[in-house]
Amino acid sequence: MSLDMPKFSDLDALYDEKNAQVATQMYEDPELFAEEMERIFKKTWVFVAHESEFPDKGSFKLSTVGQEPVIVVRDRKGKLHCMVNRCRHRAATVCEVKQGKTSSFQCPYHGWGYGLDGSLRALPYPEQYGDDFDKAQHGLLKLRTESYQGMVFATFNDDIEPLVDFLGSEVCRYIDLFMKQGGGFPVKVLGEHQFTVPMNWKVQLENTTDAYHFPVVHKSFMQTLDGATEEMFDFLDKGKGWVEDLGNGHSVMMMIPELEDLDANLDAPIPERFTDLAQELRDEGYPDAQVRKIVRAVGGAGFNLNLFPNVSLSLAFFRVLTPVSVDRTDIRHMALGMDGGPAAANRARIRLHEHFQGPMGFGSPDDAEVWERIQRGVQGGDDLPILVNRGLVDEEPGVAGPRGHISAETGMRAAYQMWKRMMAQ
């Protein structure tokens, strides 16, 4: 890196809003990364889990808020808590099981025991701390935790606005539309793919709002589809979709507008790829209207809803990013299905998920490759800008912010503006 590289205090040099250019340092400066963890991931709402992952009292799952390991757990009263996975005594993690069910958490070092709500319940030989030791002051460090449509977010910032205000009404409207892929049943997490990629977290943040790459990077995936499905994914040539800035760094990329509302136009012919499934459901006794609704839902929604800073509701799944270091990011692809829905429909959704997503999918490995190539590429040409100006030429006002062509980088600009706003505070 050259000596005259922009410092994080020079935010205009790091993200040049007027020309929509990002400085190379944004992907490779460890000091900037440390600032991002403090100013963004410690200050805003971060997606940690989905409520369906906690079916019972005592159900828990390990997650992260930025770099901080957290436990998400449902207590005896059914309330969800998110707390830092660190004993208040000498800092050992109190849980190393990825997901499960428990009645309490106990530190393995000296046996301090915590309830499901994080409160310190008991510790061996407490008298050595004196009479004024207050257990109420030594619970696990808790984060504010709120949910919308089953999506659980947590924050270290007690002063932040309520989750629904942070998301905004347009985002909430799109989340409501996305959840219609429950097909009349609650949406449930069916499993997840996980892989780590040598890239800065913002490369991932950009990608879920990047339709421009799809026909290039995913050509080999497209060629394994039937004709009608391939045409559906050919959203760049059709050009009917759009990308819109929804405020607070959030954006929507509407790839297949006819699948914006899955309940619309249910009388349309069932796509050929789902005719066998539809017949199977009819044979199981589901009435025709419900078969149409379920089959439509199996294919997923027609858009990516990108929520700053770490989750995208992407067509049919959640894509979650966790920043690990300046040049490493963990990715989770959470598969979704219908809670209590027909097993055949959930099987179909799982097979579609495996087809594209995860370490062995027909899509993700090619994504991972180009993301790593970015991290390799920024080793050269420190002074060259990264361009996110595509589509500025014909952007128009949308409902909540600018709206551009389906291949426009409008969503990236939305994210970088929010990035800048948060880094300035």
Added chain:
Amino acid sequence: MTQMSKIDTKTLLQDVTAFIWAEGAMLDAKEYDAWLDLWTDDGLYIMPIGDGEDYANQVNLCYDNAKMRRDRIGRFHMGFSISSAPPAQTVRTLSRFRIEAQEGAEITVTCAEHVVEDKFGRQRVWAGNVRYVLQVTEGGFKLHSKIVRLLNSDGMLNSFSYLF
């Protein structure tokens, strides 16, 4: 026990081992068309996540029937997939073979697999437990199912541009 019991167990273990080593060599050499020919039409190639065994109803890394195997190999061959053009190079060893069951024309074999991959001058090591169900045919063994359970299959992995 069936007809298989007439075969000397040591000879069977040798034959099975030779077949699986040949399959492993094919995968390292990326002789994928030959690999496709090793399968029965109804064979399943599965890489599960976690301990579950209800493969059809759970999310796996892959759950490949004949069509998915052909499509996967087609994707490797076409040259449009940036992760597999060029792919990582691999060297694997397979060992700790055990014949778990012989029933009719089917033999269940388990073994350990270690794969070292190399790309961008970086090497990664993977280990997995493999369970094969082989079918005995006139033309030799066929793969009826192959289930590769990676260590840490439910943890953070990388993306793979080759087969285990």
